[in-house]
Amino acid sequence: MINRNQSLRLISTLSDANGPSGFEDEVTAAARAEMEELSVVSEDALRNLYFSRRENTGDRPVIMLDAHSDEVGFMIRQILPNGMMRFLPLGGWSNYTIPASKVRIRTLEGNWISGVVATKPVHYMSASEKGKTPEIADMVIDAGVSSYEEAVSMGLAVGAPVVPDVEFEYNEKNGVMLGKAFDCRMGCAALCDTLRELDGEELSVDVMGVLTSQEEVGDRGVQVAARTVHPDLAIVFEGAPADDTFSPPAEIQTGLGKGVMLRHYDLGMITNPRLMRYALNLAQEYGIPHQEAVRTGGRTNGAQINLTGQGTPTIVLSVPVRYAHSHHGFSSIEDYENTVKLASQIIRSLDEEVIAEF
Numbered sequence: 001m002i003n004r005n006q007s008l009r010l011i012s013t014l015s016d017a018n019g020p021s022g023f024e025d026e027v028t029a030a031a032r033a034e035m036e037e038l039s040v041v042s043e044d045a046l047r048n049l050y051f052s053r054r055e056n057t058g059d060r061p062v063i064m065l066d067a068h069s070d071e072v073g074f075m076i077r078q079i080l081p082n083g084m085m086r087f088l089p090l091g092g093w094s095n096y097t098i099p100a101s102k103v104r105i106r107t108l109e110g111n112w113i114s115g116v117v118a119t120k121p122v123h124y125m126s127a128s129e130k131g132k133t134p135e136i137a138d139m140v141i142d143a144g145v146s147s148y149e150e151a152v153s154m155g156l157a158v159g160a161p162v163v164p165d166v167e168f169e170y171n172e173k174n175g176v177m178l179g180k181a182f183d184c185r186m187g188c189a190a191l192c193d194t195l196r197e198l199d200g201e202e203l204s205v206d207v208m209g210v211l212t213s214q215e216e217v218g219d220r221g222v223q224v225a226a227r228t229v230h231p232d233l234a235i236v237f238e239g240a241p242a243d244d245t246f247s248p249p250a251e252i253q254t255g256l257g258k259g260v261m262l263r264h265y266d267l268g269m270i271t272n273p274r275l276m277r278y279a280l281n282l283a284q285e286y287g288i289p290h291q292e293a294v295r296t297g298g299r300t301n302g303a304q305i306n307l308t309g310q311g312t313p314t315i316v317l318s319v320p321v322r323y324a325h326s327h328h329g330f331s332s333i334e335d336y337e338n339t340v341k342l343a344s345q346i347i348r349s350l351d352e353e354v355i356a357e358f
Helices: 004-016 025-035 148-153 182-198 220-229 273-285 333-349 352-356
Strands: 039-043 049-053 062-068 073-079 085-090 102-106 112-118 140-142 161-164 169-171 176-179 206-212 233-241 260-265 290-294 314-321 329-332
Touching (some): 004 176, 004 182, 004 333, 025 182, 049 182, 049 220, 062 182, 176 182, 176 333, 182 206, 182 233, 182 329, 260 273, 273 290, 273 333, 314 329
Parallel strands (some): 062 206, 062 233
Antiparallel strands (some): 039 049, 102 161, 169 176, 176 329
């Protein structure tokens, strides 16, 4: 039985952790602390974190659960003489969401200090500049310093990771969460809670969960993880961008409060139609709210896992996230819980014979 308070604590911890692509250490440390009593935990050099279910026997089909631990962020590429810092994006950002935001910058000592993404003040803009979204190359991060020497004395350096400075919030009245990095810390938490749901149960499959690194910069960690796990079937957990704030009602496919989202298609994968139908039938059978999407953009780690071995049947279960790939996101705790419920029922129902049908 899903414990909502426990889930909210886990989501909050993972969301608040600083973990842009390539710097996922805080996220993996938090997840390790959460899961080491329930599973055998290991880690590779790319910062993929593996959770092997203690009940695994090693002679059954392997189900891989995947969620990427990184978040979109930035990296310092230059410190200017006046102490301002040029930066580049880690992952996909829309330029107009970046200026005037508060961020955290990691120092050489491993501390995080505050900064602000700055552009030329409106008072100094020409008429043509006022009507344009600035390029990232024209933005700087200001840590409140006035010289290169002062910046360096604070431990700031080229290569430093940067993340949005946002703290998790939960509104009990409508069950909506607000925070950063819901893509894909919602998925990370759902993976952990699914393993918790199944703890101690007798299954007909072995289950290996992996929090994979560097998804936002090209699905990098999962390529190593899939070759390590050798899955027979995979479930990918995601925090998918919601479309319910700008789409006509009849066209909404990823709405808040409408259930777990299952995607038939994105730019990386056509979901195995037999596995998709199987999952949708289970959702119907157990009364789990769900929605279906045919995406015209985006991709997930499923694209990589799907092409491993002789082709791995892979499905993506997503928690809708409003304003994904920005500093703040909204998600529904009920959508999250329904994601965990469906994943758990799929795994409980699998055996070698069922998997062979996909």
